[in-house]
Amino acid sequence: MNIIPKLNIKLLYVIFTLFILSMLIFPVFSIANYAEPLIFGMPFIMVWVLFWIFIEFLGLIFFVKIDKNIED
Amino acid sequence: MIAWQIALLAMSLYLIIAFAIGLSAGRGRSFFSISEYAVGDRGFGLFVMWFLMGGTIFSAFAFLGGPGWAYSKGAASLYILAYCTLGLLPWYIIGPKMARLGKKSNYITMGDFLGDRFKSKFLIIIIGIVSLLAFIPYLTLQIKGMGYIFNVLTFDNISYNFGALLALGIVVIYVATSGVRGAAWSDVFQAILMLIVAWILGIYFVESLHGSLGNMFSKIIENDPDFLTIGNEGSKISAARYSSNIVVSMLGFVMWPHLFTKSYTTTARRIKLTVLVYPIFAIFLLPVLFIGFSAIGVVPDDALGRPGEVLPYLITHHLTESGILYGIVGAGALAAAMSSSDAITHGASVSFGRDICKVIFPSLKENQELWIMRLAVIGVGAIAYCIAIYGSDGLIALLLGAYGAIVQLAPGVYSGLFWKKASTLGVIIGLVVGVMVTIYFQYIAASSPYDLHPGLIGVLVNIAIVFFVSIAQQQNEENYAHASKFVDEK
Numbered sequence: 001m002n003i004i005p006k007l008n009i010k011l012l013y014v015i016f017t018l019f020i021l022s023m024l025i026f027p028v029f030s031i032a033n034y035a036e037p038l039i040f041g042m043p044f045i046m047v048w049v050l051f052w053i054f055i056e057f058l059g060l061i062f063f064v065k066i067d068k069n070i071e072d
Numbered sequence: 073m074i075a076w077q078i079a080l081l082a083m084s085l086y087l088i089i090a091f092a093i094g095l096s097a098g099r100g101r102s103f104f105s106i107s108e109y110a111v112g113d114r115g116f117g118l119f120v121m122w123f124l125m126g127g128t129i130f131s132a133f134a135f136l137g138g139p140g141w142a143y144s145k146g147a148a149s150l151y152i153l154a155y156c157t158l159g160l161l162p163w164y165i166i167g168p169k170m171a172r173l174g175k176k177s178n179y180i181t182m183g184d185f186l187g188d189r190f191k192s193k194f195l196i197i198i199i200g201i202v203s204l205l206a207f208i209p210y211l212t213l214q215i216k217g218m219g220y221i222f223n224v225l226t227f228d229n230i231s232y233n234f235g236a237l238l239a240l241g242i243v244v245i246y247v248a249t250s251g252v253r254g255a256a257w258s259d260v261f262q263a264i265l266m267l268i269v270a271w272i273l274g275i276y277f278v279e280s281l282h283g284s285l286g287n288m289f290s291k292i293i294e295n296d297p298d299f300l301t302i303g304n305e306g307s308k309i310s311a312a313r314y315s316s317n318i319v320v321s322m323l324g325f326v327m328w329p330h331l332f333t334k335s336y337t338t339t340a341r342r343i344k345l346t347v348l349v350y351p352i353f354a355i356f357l358l359p360v361l362f363i364g365f366s367a368i369g370v371v372p373d374d375a376l377g378r379p380g381e382v383l384p385y386l387i388t389h390h391l392t393e394s395g396i397l398y399g400i401v402g403a404g405a406l407a408a409a410m411s412s413s414d415a416i417t418h419g420a421s422v423s424f425g426r427d428i429c430k431v432i433f434p435s436l437k438e439n440q441e442l443w444i445m446r447l448a449v450i451g452v453g454a455i456a457y458c459i460a461i462y463g464s465d466g467l468i469a470l471l472l473g474a475y476g477a478i479v480q481l482a483p484g485v486y487s488g489l490f491w492k493k494a495s496t497l498g499v500i501i502g503l504v505v506g507v508m509v510t511i512y513f514q515y516i517a518a519s520s521p522y523d524l525h526p527g528l529i530g531v532l533v534n535i536a537i538v539f540f541v542s543i544a545q546q547q548n549e550e551n552y553a554h555a556s557k558f559v560d561e562k
Contacts, residue, residue, distance in 0.1 A: 010165060017161045021322065024154045025315035026303070035147075035293045035300035041285030043293070043300045049150050050355065053157045057351040063164070064348050 009067055016059050023052045075395035076227045082399020083222070083406060086265070090258050090410060091242045097257035098250025106442050109251035110180040110422045111336040114171075120256050121338055121346045125160065126353040127259035127411035128331060134360055135266065135408040136217055139386075140379035142364025143371070146292075146299040148309035149361050154318050156354035159325030164347045166326065168340030169489055173561060175336075182332045182481065183427035189488040189558050190496040193431050198503060199481065200427030203329040204452075206478050207420040211456035212463070214416070215240055217409040219460065224384040225402040233461055239406055240453055243413045247421070248449040252337060255414035262407035267356050269404025274359020277366040277386060285362070292368055316525035323531060324479030330419030332485075421448035476514055476527035480506035483531065483538045491542070492555040498541030506534030 022028050032048035039047045102108050116124070134152070141149035170185065179185050182203075187196035215236050222235020246254040282288035292299060298306030302314050326332055335343065367382045370390070376382060387401055425445035430436055436444070480503050487494035510530030513520040520526050547555070 013164060017158075020161075021158055021318070024158065025318050026311040029302070029315070030311070033301050033303065035289070035297060038286050038289055041287075041289060043147075043289050045147055045300060045302075046150060049153050050358070053153065053351045053354055056157060056161075057348075060164075060348045060351070064344055067344065 009063070013063055016063070020052055020056045020059070024049060075398060076225070076229050078395025079225050079398035079402055080230065082396060083225070083402040085399075086403035086406060087239065087242055090261060090407070091246060093261050094242070094246025094250055094254040094258040094414070096250075097246075097253040101250075101253060103249075104439060104442065106180065106438050106445075107178070108253070109442055109445060110426070111174075111333065112252045112256065114175060114336060114338065116256065116338040116342070118342045118345055120260060121334070121342050122349055123260040123263040124256045124334065124337075124415075125331070125346055125350070126356075127263035128415055134357060135270070135405050136220075136380045136383055138357065138360040139364030139367065139383045140381070142361040143367045143382045144364075144379035145308040146296075147302050147307065148314060149364065150302075151309075151314060151317050151321075152361070153354050153357060155321035155325070156357060157351045158318065158322040160347050160350045161322070163326045163335070164344055166485065166489060167335045167343035167347070169561060170332070170335035171338065171340050171343060173558065180333065180336060181422055181426045182327075182329050182485070183423070183431075186484055186488060186499075187431075189555070190484075190494075190499055191554070192496050192500065195484075195496065195500055195503075196427050196431050198500070199329075200423050200431070202477050202481065202503075202507070203423040203427065204420055206328075207330075207416050207423070208452065208456050208459070211413060211416045211420070211452065212459045214409040214413045215456055215460040218406060218413075220381075220384065221402055221405045221409070224388060225398050227388075236457065236460060239410055240413065240457055243410055243417060244449055244453040247414050247418045248446045252418055255418050256337075258414060259411045262411035266404045266407045266411075269401060269407075270356070270359045270363075273383075273387075273401065273404075274362040274366075277390065278362050281366050281370050281390065288362075288366060292365065295369065310523045312522045312524055316528040320476075320479050320525045320527040320531070323482045324527065327478050327481040327485065328419075329423055330415045333419065333422065417449050417452055420452040421445045424448040424452070476510040476525075476530060477507045479527045479531050480510065480534055483534045487538055487542070488558060490559060492552055492559050493542050493547055494538060494555070495542040495545045495547065497545060498538040501541060502534040502537040505537055506530040509533045 029048075032045050034045060035043045037044055042050075101113075105113070107113050138149065138152055141152065170179075173179065173185065177184075177188060179188070181199075183196035183199040186199060187193060218239040219232040219236030222230045222239070223232040226235075246258060278285055278288055282291065289300070296306055298304040299308070301307050302309055303311030338346075363383055363386065367386055371382060371385055376385060383405075387398065391397055391401070422445055425441050425448060429444050430441055483502055483506070484499040487499065507530065510526045513526035513529055520529060
């Protein structure tokens with residue numbers, strides 16, 4: 001994992017953060033802007049938000065793993 | 073015993089436990105150290121950090137306002153989930169940096185950092201004032217929540233004023249004596265309690281009122297297809313406002329002084345691991361929205377004075393007659409309000425002591441400064457209490473405008489950390505003009521351009537000013553070297 005220089009990790013993190021943000025605001029958000037179908041009983045728009053929260057969590061696990069700067 | 077007495081007993085039991093935890097957290101620690109009072113000697117563990125940061129999103133707003141938003145504004149309430157998950161992401165980058173800089177130069181507030189970086193005492197005082205102006209209405213809302221919960225769940229046997237005074241009094245005492253550690257450990261207990269209560273209530277109301285989630289949402293869609301979408305004809309919020317709300321929250325969340333200074337309470341590693349679990353806390357908020365949606369078609373529109381009353385209405389009309397349940401719900405809601413109140417009163421007291429008093433009277437000794445902070449806890453609590461009891465709704469709405477001011481701190485913090493050319497003048501003018509533009513679009517203009525959040529317009533103007541003023545001013549070698557200590561810090 002040492003191949004990725006520290007600066008690039010930060011840059012990747014910023015890109016990742018902006019990507020998640022863009023999924024949750026307009027204009028991208030308009031592709032999810034529907035109440036139906038219901039998934040697990042919840043409206044599509046709500047499931048979309050929850051889905052990206054979950055992806056964000058996975059992404060953060062990835063960053064914590066590759067971040068060799070994490071040890072103090 | 074009748075129901076309200078059992079409820080009162082359960083809530084009192086909760087208050088006693090929270091009080092005991094808050095008081096005992098400070099035992100065995102130095103009572104005379106500012107570093108201990110303000111930032112817990114920079115030694116908070118991971119477990120405390122999780123609940124400390126998690127507890128702050130569960131404020132009285134989340135518990136009372138969250139269901140109110142879902143009930144009255146539908147899909148707009150998804151904004152709460154989005155901002156809670158995104159809000160802490162920038163902390164992964166700036167938090168560790170602040171933790172190291174803070175340790176090196178002994179910072180305890182945001183003013184300490186910006187004042188040092190931009191070599192300006194004037195800037196520190198502005199930050200202190202903006203912080204206090206934003207903290208007081210925030211605390212006022214929590215106090216209103218606490219008084220309201222006491223009053224409703226004891227069926228008017230405990231007055232609004234007395235209930236608010238009791239809960240606030242306990243917060244004030246444990247914060248004044250145990251400092252940030254008191255706030256932190258009581259937050260652990262409070263966060264766990266309110267999570268449990270939120271899930272029990274969310275599941276209970278959906279099941280008992282509608283049978284299942286699918287049923288509940290089907291009925292809502294049938295009744296009003298656009299209620300669960302954003303920016304359509306029947307939607308309650310425009311696409312631009314929804315998106316700009318999220319962007320402002322993401323920029324501003326970590327700029328709240330009581331959250332920003334938590335960078336100083338722990339290590340870089342623990343900050344990153346705290347950001348990691350935050351999305352989970354956002355998912356915990358889901359049942360809070362379910363509570364609000366479950367009230368649609370059940371609670372008549374004219375039964376409520378304000379949408380924020382929807383949860384108390386459901387509890388008193390659609391929960392069983394069990395006093396114990398009332399008590400548990402009351403304890404959970406009080407926990408939500410109190411875990412925010414303690415962080416706010418603590419943050420306000422530190423800002424007042426360090427960013428205002430210490431700058432105006434630099435000869436203050438550590439001991440005197442610390443006593444000012446402890447007394448400020450009482451002072452801030454008293455002011456917010458008086459506004460909550462005697463203030464008109466209009467006054468509170470006016471003070472809430474200070475919320476939009478918090479995000480104006482972001483350009484200063486980010487340019488201070490990442491841009492060597494950023495100039496003192498640019499940051500100060502940007503901050504002041506940004507706040508004024510925000511206030512203009514919030515109160516004076518009839519509407520904002522494209523229905524954007526006023527804070528976003530302010531922050532864009534703010535960024536432009538910081539950029540152009542800094543470019544126009546030539547930084548000398550000395551300033552450049554000074555800035556490099558912050559920007560190139562590894």
